[in-house]
Amino acid sequence: MQETLQRILEEYRQNEGNLITILQSLEAAFGYIPEDAVNWFSEQLDIPPAKFFGVATFYAQFHLKPRGRNIITACCGTACHVKGAERIINSLTRELQIPSGEDTTEDKEFTVEKVNCVGACSIAPVVIINKEVHGKMTPERLMKELKRLKKGK
Numbered sequence: 603m604q605e606t607l608q609r610i611l612e613e614y615r616q617n618e619g620n621l622i623t624i625l626q627s628l629e630a631a632f633g634y635i636p637e638d639a640v641n642w643f644s645e646q647l648d649i650p651p652a653k654f655f656g657v658a659t660f661y662a663q664f665h666l667k668p669r670g671r672n673i674i675t676a677c678c679g680t681a682c683h684v685k686g687a688e689r690i691i692n693s694l695t696r697e698l699q700i701p702s703g704e705d706t707t708e709d710k711e712f713t714v715e716k717v718n719c720v721g722a723c724s725i726a727p728v729v730i731i732n733k734e735v736h737g738k739m740t741p742e743r744l745m746k747e748l749k750r751l752k753k754g755k
């Protein structure tokens with residue numbers, strides 16, 4: 603980790619970066635914003651950790667907890683809700699045994715996120731699996747996709 607942090611710090615200094623560029627680099631390197639990394643940058647740059655976390659919690663692109671190897675994003679916008687998004691999400695969390703209040707499986711293989719309209723209402727309900735959009739999703743089709751992803755472990 604130390605080497606990565608040092609590299610990000612050098613890039614920050616060379617490019618006259620800002621907090622967002624540091625957070626983006628951390629997110630790219632680790633898949634989330636590790637608290638230890640924020641504390642390290644805080645000391646190096648004499649910026650309070652609260653400033654980093656203030657920015658990180660404002661933008662949806664940053665994550666404060668480790669995420670799964672596979673990201674499943676379920677749309678919960680109105681059109682998707684009407685077309686059964688709830689059923690799909692319930693089947694997902696049940697199949698993946700994601701504990702209540704969590705969004706990632708214990709083995710860090712899957713993260714399930716809910717978002718509002720992703721702009722593809724005509725093919726609702728929509729699920730995005732590892733950045734690939736799947737329209738007219740059903741719990742059955744989703745279970746097939748999960749099996750495929752689990753096999754590709």
Ligand code: FES
Pocket residue numbers: 677678679680681682683718719720721722723724726727728
């Ligand atoms: S509500 Fe789901 S894509 Fe618009």
